[in-house]
Amino acid sequence: MIDIIHHGATTGVTGSCHELTLGLVAASEPNNTAGILVDCGLFQGQEKGSSASASDLSIDFPIAHIRALVVTHVHIDHVGRIPYLLAAGFEGPIICSEPSALMLPEILEDALKIGFTRDKRLIDRVLELIRTRLVPVPYGQWHPVFSEPNGSLSVRLQRAGHILGSAYVECEAVSGVERERVVFSGDLGAPHAPLLQEPASPEQADRLVIESTYGDKDHESRETRRYRLKTILEHALADGGTVLIPAFSIGRTQELLYEIEGLIHEFRHDAVTDGVAWDNLEIVVDSPLAAEFTSIYRKLKPFWNGEAAELIRQGRHPLSFEQLTVINSHEDHQNAVEYLTRSHRPCVVLAGSGMCAGGRVVNYLKAMLGEARNDVLFVGYQAAGTPGRDILIYGPRGGWVEFDGCRFDIRARVHQVGGYSAHAGQSDLIRFIEGIAKKPREIRVVHGDDSAKRAFKQCLDGLGYPRVLIPNK
Incomplete structure (x- = not known):
């Protein structure tokens, strides 16, 4: 079985954290699973977990089966809970683009000072640990996460055009006889943004998890x-x-x-x-x-x-x-x-x-x-x-x-x-999805206010996509 679980960005636009989990053995032993997290971000404003208390920032879901964290980009609402993920016992690699690998320790140093500790020695230890875990991956290159007799998972990063180093994540997942291409958009940028190359649609996506920050409107040219x-x-x-x-x-x-x-x-x-x-x-x-x-x-x-x-x-x-x-x-x-x-x-x-x-x-x-x-x-x-x-x-x-x-x-x-805005507008998001050669059989709309998500879902329903979901947890 191949499953997607959401740990953030379902009640607003912050706290992005999504899980892709694969069953590795027969259905008679359902607890033998392995997976990855895509982002582990901080909640902001009035969204779930927004206060700076340790209970809100702690990792409140199982992670023993998580083999890797894949970072789409280094904005704090996508990476801000990484220190808490490490504190919870995560020992896997942190996979990201080459520019993101350079920037991630810098953004987390500032986040640690604000919400974690002012102890410079402790901050340096955490940052050094993060640096040892970083696995920079070039754009467009498949990277194996794990491969076992009953399941395997590889990821590929493609330019997302949001900030320098941003990526969307293609996941090639195999669980028993089941094979699926799952795509996580991260945050997509608008075309013709200064400095950045614009995103190109993936060649395939059986299931797509896509942001909808501006799912209800378009930007000026x-x-x-x-x-x-x-x-x-x-x-x-x-x-x-x-x-x-x-x-x-x-x-x-x-x-x-x-x-x-x-x-x-x-x-x-x-x-x-x-x-x-x-x-x-x-x-x-x-x-x-x-x-x-x-x-x-x-x-x-x-x-x-x-x-x-x-x-x-x-x-x-x-x-x-x-x-x-x-x-x-x-x-x-x-x-x-x-x-x-x-x-x-x-x-x-x-x-x-x-x-x-x-x-x-x-x-x-x-x-x-x-x-x-x-x-x-x-x-x-x-x-x-x-x-x-x-x-x-x-x-x-x-x-x-x-x-x-x-x-x-x-x-x-x-x-x-x-x-x-560094985010794509509604037409840009639609163009990204329409550029996929075969329509995804399922689209999950996340990372948006309720009104934006509903408007975007309505638009996708009108275009004939067979299954468009708005996860609520």
């Missing part, structure tokens, strides 16, 4: 969102305010820098606001983690797409340009918040965290939300229960948001450019 970004920045900066962009450290920050560099290059002598040309606009990245991953992205240029590689050949540096300032130290961060709060210098600040649930962006928001001359620009999904969702919903109504038990009035203008 890249060209449309690029010029909308330009328009928003010009209007926002006209009154000498600061544009705050809560940005995810991996993926979104680098894509935004790429697009902003392109705007500066194209409109360099035009005025972004009175007295300030695009060429003189200061762009600030105030997030040590985002700065670190931007540096790693630069090292991974061989994995960039053709468009980005051509810019490099032209002598441009889309992730390291003259107008870019990176703030690392906490003291410099405090000085920047104070200076921008009292000055009227036009500035664009990218700071984590992306959902405003922590990180340095919170200090900017506390200081600047109360002034109408400032603007907040969201470019990514905001999960229910996060301050980012509250600002997005209540900000245009003149409402308030709570940080550290205190209310802060929202007088700053609030904008959203959905096209900069």
